[in-house]
Amino acid sequence: MPKDMTQETTIFTRRESEARSYCRGMDNMFVKAQGAEMFDQNGKRYIDFLAGCSSLNYGHNDPDMKSALVDHITNDGIAHGLDFHSDAKAAFLKAYEDHILTPRGMDYKIMMTGPTGTNAVEAAIKLARKVTGRRNVISFTNGFHGMTMGALSLTGNTDKRGGAGSGTLGDVTHMPFEGSLGENVDTLELIEAMLSNPSSGIDAPAAFIFEPIQGEGGLNAASDAWMQGVEKIARKHGALLIVDDIQAGCGRSGSFFSFEASGIKPDMITQAKSLSGFGLPFAALLIRPDHDIWKPAEHNGTFRGNTHAFVTARIAIEKFWSDKTFEKEIASKSVMLTTALQEVADLVPGASLKGRGMMQGVDVGSGDLAGAICARAYEHGLVIETSGANDEVIKFLAPLTISSELMREGFDILISATKEVVESHKIAAE
Template sequence: MTTNNLDIINELESSVRSYVRSFPTVFTKAQGYKMWDEAGKEYLDFFSGAGALNYGHNEPSMKKKLVEYILDDGITHSLDMASTAKIDFLNKFNDVILKPRNMEYKVMFPGPTGTNTVESALKIARKVTGRTDIVSFTNGFHGMTIGSLSVTGNSMKRRGAGIPLNNTVTMPYDNFVNDESMDTLDYFERFLEDNGSGVAIPAAVILETVQGEGGINAARMEWLQRVEKICREWGILVIIDDVQAGVGRTGTFFSFEPAGIKPDIVCLSKSIGGYGLPLALTLIKPELDQWKPGEHNGTFRGNNMAFVTATEALTYWEDPTFEKSIQDKADTVTAFLDDMIEKYPAMEGRRKGRGLMQGIHSDVEGFSEKVAEHAFKRQLIMETAGGHDEVFKLFPPINIDEDGLQSGLAVLEESIKDAMESMNLDKETAKQ
């Protein structure tokens, strides 16, 4: 039966589909960190909707609130009209997230997806500063619409635009040249200082503190702090794209918190809706909120069902032990990945990322893809990242229990062994 249904996908769905190629089965049910397919097979989900399901599938308290809201004929669609669901979310987001962190932002609802929030961030930065150029960084990924693609590094995705992508300048991300003695920001600063560089003073810099699609590259805290310092000196706005790395994925609600920086604009989507329902926020410092009414809009910017689940999701963050639990689980993942690198040197691996956004970069061509392939055969869902899919990465739900985490890690080790065997890597070098 599964084969027949996949035949329908192959026959009727566009060739642009991607994840169904990596996970060739038909899923029917999901709960927490588990999914089931038509054949009744149970899978461990360490993919989490590419970071859109930080709290897992069908989280019970969010599901209850959502069902109650629907059965009570709550507003589903309202553009940006006022609704009780929106007001509840704004109040709770301000009380639970912004105020305790001494943050003051206006909350913009730009449309339902990550690329919507990035597009709005680029537009307001250009509007406020009167400048046109945006500085982005190598291996960055910010979305699939034209503005977001212009600040995305992946050449294959950029080619999909079909037109030149202008008014952006790409600078090297932290450790891009694999030389710890070189601070890539020296290069950036030199461009700003030299009138012959060909680089105009930009409106903004946009970056991910941990580059998800680009290879789980984590910037050092001091590098992020220097980015902010340079931008303040030159009157350049700082945009942090926290679409994937935010909402607890790296251990704190905002990924930039450990660096102590104060971005001018923050982009949030994916897990901000809590339940996997589409929602995006653009957080703008009040003095920069210079939009004219309706100057940026979208039909689905008022997703009230997502407001309901997003509000309930913030309940997790009322308890300070929740954040600590994420960090404890991240320590477990870090120790496990370091152990794998030491235990199986033939995969030529090095650990990437931080929090529950980590993986192993393998210098063996095709190895990471093989690990993900064998993991799926063992009913563990995970994916790869990087320009050549050279990193296999772990994105378990941030509220996963210890048994679930350990079960997934055990399957991953077996998948590493499978990949080594299938590629005839030197098993003699594996430490028993």
């Protein structure tokens, strides 16, 4: 690290909380980004296969979104509006209705929650309990739903749950996600048996919540049949169905919502991350109209709805979701992605592919190995991270707008890094 950079970054170790994480393994000072590329203060270029953990599905600094936001700001457009009516909010809601809901035959109210995904999850479980009069919520192994206390109670990861200290993480039953007990175990059958047994000790659920593709949990992708099965069980037992589409949504799976192919009809859908299109904080909860029983201000927040995000989100929707062109591009890149990831998997004995769409990765079986590969790739100019219960999955989350050429260049780096690390591990073992 150059001396001048070391001097500048000491402010982080001196003043920033120990909670910081990404910067520990990727400690360069980033100063500029465009599309799927990032640049540090020394001008070194990095290909971005992380995209703000799927918050930048349309890339860094999309020119159309940037232009609209600059115009809004320079014209003294509303910057903060609580939940007042505003022209920016109206335009966003109209675009969402016209290009997202109506074409899919979906009828939902849109609740502006606090600015992050965990706020949307908190609102969802709070409303489910209010609607049903029940407390218990069923979530799934390897699930991740946020870091505030209610959302954290739904999360499976031990380390993240440990952040709650001595706080209570109750009123939740964790059930096995599809495939989590092995290919030959029908987890739907197990869940139904537990709920139908009056002596199982499981309280009648207010809701089920799951991610169609578990982002932090290791890219475990639920099948259409499994999602349909969970919906059927929820209906049978009088529970609401909540789909957490925060990381897998906004095109990451191949369609705007990651559950579309399954045909299920959730009672609520959480959205955040790439909802703003530009990386701005913005989260929302879609609610079936008959469940929207909130009293005014019964669930609110100072930053419920980000007016600047309304501006960029509208552009994102109109630019990428007004027809099927973008979906077709994602489908084409997804095939290329699967092929490229298989090249990586072939270098690691026992490795396997995970996920679907543009949310795929390689399970290399070891967190140490996956971490070493990602670290070596970073040295060569590629930003990529791991996921899974033991960080054993190398996870691809590049912007959906990345060019095929740049994606190939990034994979050449990843393949080279994998070869280097696998070879070094062989030598160490000898």
